[in-house]
Amino acid sequence: MDTGELVSLVGPNGAGKSTTLRAISGLVAWEKEIKRRSTSGDIFLEGTVTFNGERIDQIPAHEIVRRGLVLCPERRRPFREMSVMENLLAGAYLQKDRIKSRETLDKVYEL
Ligand SMILES: Nc1ncnc2c1ncn2[C@@H]1O[C@H](COP(=O)(O)OP(=O)(O)OP(=O)(O)O)[C@@H](O)[C@H]1O
Ligand SMILES: [Mg+2]
Structure with a gap:
C-alpha cells in the first residue's frame, strides 16, 4: 500500500x-x-x-x-474496563500537548 x-x-x-x-x-x-x-x-x-x-x-x-x-x-466500542473519562483520554493518547488535549475535551463535552 x-x-x-x-x-x-x-x-x-x-x-x-x-x-x-x-x-x-x-x-x-x-x-x-x-x-x-x-x-x-x-x-x-x-x-x-x-x-x-x-x-x-x-x-x-x-x-x-x-x-x-x-x-x-468498528462500532465505536469503548474499553469496558475503563471509565468514560479514561476512554476519552485514551483518544488523546498520542497528544502530548496538554492544552490541546484540554481544548479537545471541551469540544467533546460540548457535543
Ligand atoms: N487466520 C486465521 N486463522 C484462524 N482463525 C482466524 C483467522 N482469522 C480470523 N480467525 C477467526 O475467525 C473468526 C472471525 O474473524 P473476524 O472477526 O476477523 O472476521 P471478520 O471478517 O472481521 O468478520 P465480520 O465481517 O463479521 O466482522 C474469529 O473467531 C477469528 O478469531
Ligand atoms: Mg470484523
Whole structure:
C-alpha cells in the first residue's frame, strides 16, 4: 500500500478481516503474549508486516501506533474496563500537548 492510496479489505462475515487488521496493529501478538485463547485454540503467528520500510511485527502495539499506524475499531466500542473519562483520554493518547488535549475535551463535552 502506497502513500495516499486507499485500500478496502472485503469479505464475508467471519472471513478474518478484523483479525487481519488486528494482526497488523500488533493486537493479535499481544493476545498471544497474554495467552488469551481464541475460540479456535492457540494463536500462531507467521509472516512479516512492514510499515514505512520498517518491520513492525516484532514490536508492541503501543509502539506501532506511535509510528502512525492507527486502528479505529468498528462500532465505536469503548474499553469496558475503563471509565468514560479514561476512554476519552485514551483518544488523546498520542497528544502530548496538554492544552490541546484540554481544548479537545471541551469540544467533546460540548457535543
Ligand atoms: N487466520 C486465521 N486463522 C484462524 N482463525 C482466524 C483467522 N482469522 C480470523 N480467525 C477467526 O475467525 C473468526 C472471525 O474473524 P473476524 O472477526 O476477523 O472476521 P471478520 O471478517 O472481521 O468478520 P465480520 O465481517 O463479521 O466482522 C474469529 O473467531 C477469528 O478469531
Ligand atoms: Mg470484523
